[in-house]
Amino acid sequence: MSVNDVFLQLVTGLQLGAIYALIALGLTLIFGTLGVVNFAHGALYVIAIYAAVVIGGQIGFWAAVILVPLLLFVVGILMERGIIQYFYDRPHTDQILVTFGLALVIEEGAKAIFGANNIPYPIPDWGTGQMLFYGTGATIPGVPRFEEMPQVWMPFIEGMLFYPSWRIILIAVSFLAIGGLFALLQFTRFGLVVRAGMRDSEMLRFLGINITARFAIVFGLGALIAGIAGVFGGPITQVTPDVGMHLLVPSFLVVVIGGMGSLPGALLSAMLLGMALSFSAEYSAVQQIVIYLVAVVVLLVRPRGLMGKKGVLE
């Protein structure tokens, strides 16, 4: 396997992991702060991709980039205030049942409105085509096709190679979103309160902090990230009503492998699963079960997940 092969597989692994990370981050954020196992999180992604197609088609892609996450933020708060808040003190099984039911309603709703078939999600012109990566000493042919491509110099690459631009954009957006979320939780007073609430919400209430309102915002934030994932992930995951369910299982595995409620853990395990899928692609028998294999191995060695906290879901 050459350096170029490894590079291509690494980028593919990052891209596969990026979409899992965006969905799993919302899941783990909601679980870590509210203790709610949200099976409707995939359905939030479904709302996001359809909203992105509609808004993108009617107004424009940049309008979708701004409006869809905001719309999902509102949907998240409504969902939390309307349904989820009544299940905080109930067993996880009740939470799973109600959120799973909600997911089915949203999926069937999307089917009723948009049909069961895939809807085209046109990538904006600037995101189509490929990005060119080239190494030291590579000669790039002086033809328009190559000259029009965004070009990135990578010293270790032999000659040149290409990768679809949109997938590189998805990776970049994912890291930006994840970085933004970490910054919000790490460097703001809001984040401080939320993190404290994750440790001991009862103590915060004693101190007179309205943790309930903040938790509703946290749920909205989780949904907002699903909104970002929908806008940029739609062209890759396809726009169908059942895509949320397809992404839900691997995303839950990401949360479990990373450690329930751990944001860095979710990011790490998403990338781990992405890499596992990418590097096992040529071995069909293994590839189709590889994420479960990784889960088994990690949980055998670290029962709480890669960065799981003691006492969470135990």
Next chain:
Amino acid sequence: MTDQNDDRNDKKSTQAGISRRDFLKAGTTTAVVAGTAPMFFVRGAWAEKHMEPIGNFPVKGKTVTFGFNVPQTGAYADEGADELRAYKLAVKHLNGGGGMLETLAPSSLTGQGVLGKKVDYVTGDTQTNPDAARTSARRMVERDGVIMYSGGSSSATAIAQQYLAQEMGIIFMCGLTHSNDTTGKDKRRYGFRHFFNAYMSGKALGPVLAGTYGEDRRAFHLTADYTWGHTQYDSIKQFTEAEGWTTVNNIMTPLGTTDYSQFLTAFLNSDADVLVLNHYGKDMVNSLTQAVQFGVRDMQKNGKDVQVVVPLYSRLMAQGAGAANIDGVFGSTNWNWTLQDPGSQAFVKSFEDEYGFPPSQAAQTCYVQTLLYANACERAGTFYPPEVIKALEDFKFTGAGPGEAIYRGADHQCFKDILVVQGKGPDEKQGEYDLLKIHQQVKRDDVMYPVDTFPGELGPYKPA
């Protein structure tokens, strides 16, 4: 004395114009004729009384119900939607005439139902899933009392339904199913396939691919991981290697995969210069579109332009992938709406009149299957499944597509001309649906193969 009395009586009768003997003769004849006439005029009715019940035979009432079990959701939902349109049109024509009823020969169809009964139908969703397909089919048989059911578009669902058909004594007219197994190792007496198969695709495509791209090619396959994908990979490998190609690798991809990036990366990393996509429906749309996004069609490997091949093509898939992506891509197809034979044109016209756009190959095979079943019932004079099966076996017909077709009795595979097609680019196509160019119409005899090419037994005429 007696003779005298008889003579007297005869004289009396003669005087009245009719003898007692004549009266008795006439009365007896009238009674016999009146009692049996319905059985002669409703063909097979007399025989039907002596046939034991099988499945939902005998059919009671004034209507006969067909079941149409298609994928309304899942990777093949586009094909399923078009199949359903075709089935509805077939029922309309069976009850009211029109379409291929004007061209199918030999035909006993009248356009007034089947065997004097109006045709009704029920529909189901296979979800592109064998378990769901069986459940749906069983419901049609047990709850709705269908005499025949039909549908596609996945070979896994077709094979599952075919086994169920044999168990329950209900004839299954396969919709779109392309796996060799359907009429190979999994062939069943109660299943019939009009659609062509992967072996025929390989036989037709191999020489064309080698002739166009050269004999020194290295192929990399991505294959849908179920019966159809497996047999298509085997067949394309067999016939391209026979032309001198080398098969570098094959990756099985789960049905319904949406992101093929990891598999395409493996192709990019290989030394193969041809990418063969053994995918259908949404899977093909996704894999081909993403292959183009990865720049596969703009590359050169081993000093040659990299080529993409889609062995099983359809207009619906070409439409989903877009003209720019399918430009010049080779594949094979069972039928295309641009064919000019009278049967195809009659079907296309009635389909367009009904729905406003031309039918797909999935629609054509389902429409033809419904008519062929109904025609077999008419020719057999009964809905009794073993007789209908015998009427279909080795049935030769024209007017349902180009050339003469034959339903081979030994494996229930229909043989007819098939098409090698090539995608049309944006500049070449003339209209929204003009996406495939017929490169070659391959004659029936050139894609036929001996029955023992594949193992398997049809099973008995009467279910156990």
